[in-house]
Amino acid sequence: MNDDREPVFRRSKWGTQRYYYNPRNPIGLTLIIISLLFAGTMLVLMANRAGPFAPEPAPTWSPPRYEYSWPPSTATPWPAPLPTSTPEP
Numbered sequence: 001m002n003d004d005r006e007p008v009f010r011r012s013k014w015g016t017q018r019y020y021y022n023p024r025n026p027i028g029l030t031l032i033i034i035s036l037l038f039a040g041t042m043l044v045l046m047a048n049r050a051g052p053f054a055p056e057p058a059p060t061w062s063p064p065r066y067e068y069s070w071p072p073s074t075a076t077p078w079p080a081p082l083p084t085s086t087p088e089p
Helices: 026-048
Strands: 009-011 019-021
Touching: 019 026
Parallel strands: none
Antiparallel strands: 009 019
């Protein structure tokens, strides 16, 4: 069996300009197996939410609460009225 003359990629016969791995070539068959293993590994990692698909850890620090109210309460007028002075005679 002389598979060295077989191309790694073959043109699709569906009338498109696409290529596919040629399983008759040893390199093409190796690429098919590697692609399937890679896709299967990624699907398992996604299903288990592991690796790059793991959720981010919960933050250990959170900013302090914002405790200011707006508009300010009416107990103290804001801005404070300016003191009035009476002219001296």
